[in-house]
Every structure is written in C-alpha cells, then in structure tokens.
Amino acid sequence: MGFLDTVFGTINDLTWGWALVPFLVVLGLFFTVASGFIQFRFFKRMFNVLRGTDADNDPNKISAREALFVSVGGRVGGGNIAGVAVAITAGGPGAVFWMWVIALIGMCTALVEATLAQLYKRTEPNGDYRGGPARAIIHGLGENYRWLAVIYAVCLIASFAIGFNAFQGNTVAGAALDSMSIPRIVTGLVLSVLTGVIVFGGIHRIAKAADVIIPIMAFGYIAMALIVILLNLFAIPGVIWDIVANAFGFREAVSGGMGAAIAQGLRRGLFSNEAGLGSAPNVAATAYVKHPVSQGITQSFSVFIDTILICSCTAFVILLADVYQPGVEGIDGVVLTQQSLVEHLGGWTQYFLTFAILLFAFSSIMYNYYLGENALTFMTQNPNAVLVLRIAIIGIVFLGAVAPGATAVFSFSDPMMGILAVVNLLALMMLFPIAMRIIADFRAQLAAGVEKPVFDPAQFPDLDTDPTAWPDAPKS
Template sequence: MDIITGFFGLVEDLTWGWALIPMLVVFGVFITVMSGFVQIRFFKRMFRVLFSKNQTGDPNAISAREALLVSVGGRVGGGNIAGVAVAITLGGPGAVFWMWAIAIIGMATSLVESTLAQLYKRSNGDGTYQGGPAGYIIYGLGAKHKWLAVVYAVCLMLAFAFGFNAFQGNTFAGAVYDSLGVDRVWSGIGLAIITGLIVYGGIRRIAKVADVIIPVMAFIYIGLALLVILSNITALPGVIWSIIANAFGLEEVVGGGFGAALAQGLRRGLFSNEAGLGSTPNVAATADVRHPISQGITQSFSVFIDTIVICTCTAFIILLSPVYQPGVEGIDGIVLTQQSLVSQVGTWSQYFLTFAILLFAFSSIIYNYYLGETALKVMTSRPGALHVLRFAIVIVVFLGATAPGATAVFFFSDPLMGVLAVVNLSVILMLFPVALRILDDFRSQLKAGVERPVFEPTAFPDLDLDHSAWPHAQGVAGSTRVDFAKA
C-alpha cells in the first residue's frame, strides 16, 4: 500500500506540485492573447444563455442554458465555501485577487476546450449528443491516439465519478449532521436514493434537475452575501483595498506575503473553476447550439459565475466579518465561513448555509456521475456496463456519507485530476489552430451582420466532423449514432 500511495504522491508532485499551475497560467495567457481577448470581447453575449431554449425544438435536446447549469453545478462546490476560506487563511485577502485573475484567464481556456468539445461532438441519434476531450482526441488528433483518450477516460472516471463523489457524499452527510443532528446513515440512504433516481434518468434528467436546483442554490447564496455587503457597505472600500494591497505585497497579513497570496489564489481558483482540466467540456458537448463558439462562450460564463460571483460572495462574507483574524490558522474552512455569516446576519443563517452546502454537494454528485458515464462510453459500449456504473456510484455516495474514513481510500483523486489536466492541455494546445479557425468563422459571420451565427460543417472538409450533429446547417439531414468505444 505504501508503494501505491508513494506513486500517487509522486504523480501529484509532478503535476500539482510544480508543473501544472504554471502550465495553466501560461497557456491561459497565451490563449487570451492569441484569441484577441475573446472572453472580454464576447462578455455581453454570455448573458444571452440565461434566456436560451434548445435550438431544434427536439424535447430530448439539451439547451445551452441547461448545459451551463449542469457545469456550474459541478464547478460550484465545497471549494467555493471552504476553499476560499482556506485560501484567505493561508494567503491573506490578496489570494482573492489572484483567484479573480486566474478566473479571467481561465475563461479563455474554458472557451477553447468547450468549443473543441462541441466541434467534435457526435449525435446519439435521439436528439442528444456526446463528446469531450476523449472526442477531440479521437476525431481531432486521429484514431491512432485512441490510447490517450482511454487514459483520459480512466482518470476521469476514477477521479470524479468515484473519488470526488465519495467526498461530496461525506460533505453532504456532515453538513446535515452538524446542522440538523441527523445520523449519517439516514442522510446517506436518502442521498443514495435520490442519486439513483436521477442518474438512471441519464443526461436529460440531470439537466432538468440542474435547471431547477442550481438557480435556487445560487440565488440563496448570493442573496445572503448581498445582505452582508449592504449591512457593511461603508467597510467595503477598505476590504477591496486590502485585497489589492495584499495581492501585491503592499501590506502583509500572513507569513509569505505576496508569494502566499499568489500561490493560494491560483491554486484554489484553479481547483474551483476547473478551467483547462478537461472535465466541463464533457457537459459542454451535450448542448444543442447553432455554433461551437456559442457553447464556448457559455462555458466561459460558467467560470465567471463560479469564481467572480460565488467565490467573491464567500470572500466578502469572511472579510467583512469580525470573525476573520489575519494570520490566524487552524480554523476549518466551512466553519470560518459559517461563523462569519452568523456574526453578520444571525444564527438562522447557518441553516441557509447548510442548505446551500447540501445543494452544492448534490449538484456536484450528479455532475461527477455524468463525467463517469461519458468516460465509460469511451472504454466500452456494453449496455450492462452502464448499469454497473450507476449502481457503483450509488454505493460510493452512500459509503462516503456514512463512513467518513472511507474517503481516504480515494487518495488518488487529486493526482489523477492532475494527469487529466496535463493530457487536456497538451491536446488543446495541438488543436488550438483549429479552434482559431472556428473562432474566425464565428467572427466573420458577426461582421457580415448575422446575429446568430450558424456552423456549417461542410465548410471544414478537412476535419472529422459528424454533420448530423449540426441540424441547423444547410443540407444536413438524418442522424447517425457514433460509438466512441469503437471509434
């Protein structure tokens, strides 16, 4: 066992330890510059997705908004509550600034990876689509790279579907026990049953559930944060100055100063928004849109919601409260956020925060399951395998909820997520010229006066595309299901 843990420890050191974060930052800056600051130029268009419907009218199709909310549900989790608190505790207020910075850069990275997922998506023949990094590896780089897609799929399933779902089950049950006193067994059983009902409905049911619970989750949490901000409005300028000053070492509130703020802000920001890690493109590929760039813009907006909105809410709740003491460590992240909120608006708020944590954890579970389902389709096309996966996810969620120590078994999750990121970044770097061609097509249509650009796959005959996945294009008819496992 020591050999295994040592191996995964080495993998984590080689990825998250020193190489991956600079890679994500440098590549994000490169994409931002080479794309002409695409996340800034298309920022206004991002808000259109909030009012979008599925484009074909097919009741089975997933709209851009539904895909957005599923991905937001996955990005937004414990890291937005506990992770931000830890970043501030270890890195000071300046960590918040660097979280903002990496989010703005990550918006461009997310746009490119999600655009590629849309571009190379395949139709399932029933109005739904599938794709993601495995898809753009196989169809973008060629079938000879199928082994790389399988490596990616295995890491995706183990890290998200099993490892992170055990942790989310633990978070869910812990929050219920701490706030309401409900035994972990009962909350574990309830969570397992609800999870089973949703995952057996597939992506359509997942999307419908996300379309309901994610807005509720976001509005409740943002509402509480606004209440705190408004009640401390005179102190807000001082907090903002503290964030900026600490970020550049003009004032030092924790050991390490500028270095601590930078390291904690980048690390926690990347863990939270997942831009470049190759997870959210799997969901981005399911959307029914007119052009690949449209969903790229949408997923860029997802990063904005996760970090610039939700993480900032947590930061202001903490920094505006008397509970936070600069330089004092040892306070659990969730506890710090909870105590900060209670000190501002009263004890009743801890129950609202518990409810938000429950929704965060649950939305992440169904998102993580879908990533596992996508990964499975790359490895095998046997129908029975999907039922095995669904049953296994329900069991893992239950065990994670009822036996907190069981989550230690999934120590490999973070290292494997690091492998995912390295694979994904390498692939999108190779396919970046293709993404720029698609971006140029989108921009040229806008310049020609087309309000809603339409992607024509026939205009790119050199690319291995599924023409039936673009029903809005002229001359596209019919639908042929493509099996990733046999590609």
C-alpha cells in the first residue's frame, strides 16, 4: 500500500498539484476567444431547454433536458456545499470571484466537449445513443489513438464509478448519522437498494429519476438561499465588495492574499463544474437533438447552474452570517455551511441540508454509475460485463456507507481523474478545429433564418459520423 500511495501521490502532484489547473484555464480562455465568446452569444438560447426539447414527444429517446439534469445531478454535490466553504476558508471571500471566472470560461469548454461527444455518438441496437471522449478519440482521431481512448475509459471507471461512488455512500451515511442518528448499516442498505433499482433500469431510468430529483434538489436549495439573501438584502453590496476586494488583493482576508484566492477559487470551481474533465460529455451524447451544438449549449448551461447559481448560493449563505471569521482557523466544510444556515433561519435547516446532501449524493451515484457503464461498453460488448459492474457499484456504495475508514482504499480517485482530464484536454486540442466547423455550420443556419438548425452528416463526408444518429437530416 505504501508503494501505491507514493505512485498515486506523485500522479496527483503532477496533475492537480502542478500543471492541470493552469492548463484547464489557458485552454478554456483559448476556446472562448477562438470561438468568438460563444458561451455569451448563445446565453439566452440556453434557457430554451427548460421549455421544451426535441425528444419530448418520443418516450424512447433521452431528451436534452433529461441529459441536462443528469449532468447537473453529477456536477452538483459536495463541492457546492462543502467545497465552497473550504474555498472561502482557505482563500477568503475572493475565492468566490475566481470561481465565477472559471465557470464563465468553463462554459465554453463544456460546450466544445459536449458538441464533439454529440458529433461522434453512435446508435445502439435498442435505439439509444452512446458517445463521449473515448468514442470521439476513436472516430475523430483514428484507430491509432485507441490506446489513448482506453486510458481514458479505465480512468473514468476507476475515478467516478468506483472511487467517487464509495465517497458518496460515505457522505450520505455520515450526514444521516450525524443529524438523525441513523446507523450507517441502515443507510447503506437503503442506499444500495435504491441504487440497484436505478442502475438496473439503465440510462432511461436514470434520466427519468434525474428529471424529478434534480429540479427539487436545485430549486429547493436556491429558494433557501434566496430567503437568506432577502432577509439580509441591505448587506449584499458589502458582501459583493468583500468578494471583489479580496479577489484583487485590495483587502487580504487570509494568508496568501490574492494568490490564495485565485488558487482556491480556480481549483474548487473546476472540481465543482467539471468543465474540461471529460466526464459530462458521456451523458451529453445520450440526448436526441437536431444538431450537436444544441446539446453543447445545454451542457454549457449546466456549468452556469452548478457554479454561478448553486455555488453562489452557498457563498452568500456563508458570507452573510457571522460564523465565518476571515483568517481565523476553525470550522470549515459542510459544518460551516450548516451552521451559517442555522444562524440565518434556525435549527431546522440542518435537517434540510442533510436532506439536500442525500439528494446531491444520490444523484451523483446515478451519474457516476452511468459514466462507468459508458466506459465499459466502449472496451467490451459483453453484456455480462455491465451486469458485473452494476452489482459491483451496489457493493461499493454499501461499503462506502458502512465502513468510513474503507474509503481511504479509494484514494486513487483524484489522481485517476487527473489523468482523465489530461487525456480529455489533449483530445480537445486536436479536435477543436472540427468543433469549430460544426459551430460554424450551426451559426450559418441561424444566420439563414433557421430557428432550429439541423445537422446533416452528408455535408461533412470527411468525418466519421453515424448517419443513423441524425434522423432529422435531409434525405438524399
């Protein structure tokens, strides 16, 4: 174990500890400028997914909205509650500003990676769609890069399906034990049964569950934060000034000043919204849409929801309370968020927050499982492999819930996600010219007066696309 810890620690230092965060930021800035700030140009269009989607009348297809909620369910989690609190404690209020900045940049990266996932998706025998970075590498870069796609798929299974699901089970069981004294084994059994019901239903059941759970989860949490903001309305300008002043070093709240604010804000923002990490495109590819860019815009919206809306809610709840004391070591993480809510609205809110954590964690388990399934089906077509994975996930969730110390075994998750992100970013750089061609096609149709652009694979004969995945394309 000591040798493995050293290996994983080195990988983590070489990715998250050194080059990966600047790489993500620089690449996101490049995509933003090169695409003409596309995430801002299409910002109003993002909200269309909430009103109606192309697959609404086809129960056999995953709609853009369902894919959105599945990816939001995966992105929204502990990072939005505990992660923001950690960022503020370690980097001061200024960290919030840099979380906003990385989200606005990441919206473009999310758009590009989801567009490519849609472009290279394949139709399964049952009519479902599968795609994601592994398939984009094979069909976009060629068979010579299969080794890169396999590395990506292995890291996706190891980090999300195995490691992060163990931690999610641990989070749920810990919250239930601390606030409601529910034994870990009871929580573990209930969570395992619920997980089994969902994962054995495949992506359709995951999507239907997310379509119900995520709006309740997200809007309930936002509503709670809005109540806090309204009760402290006249204090908002001062909080915003604190955020900006600390972000640029005008007022240092913690040791490290502006540098600490930038480092914590960028790191926590990236961990929360996952833009560029290569996870969400796997879900984005499942949606039935008329043009790849349409789902790219939708996935860009999920980054906005995750960081600009939900993370900001947590930040204002903390900064409007007196629990947080800048520069003073003390409580942090979920406890800081919880005690801040209690100060604002009373003791009952700790139960509300526990319920929110339960929903956040469960939605993440659904999401993490599907990422693992998608990666596994890329490596093997054996149906028994998926069955084994489903049983394993149920066991991993139970293990994480009942044995808090056992989650240390899954400490490889972060370094595996680091490798995952590096592979995804390399592929994005190489495939970006193709993404720009697809974006140009989308823009050209809008300029010609087409309200809902339609992708026609015949217009791109040099690309290895699946014509059956685009039933709305003009018939030749």
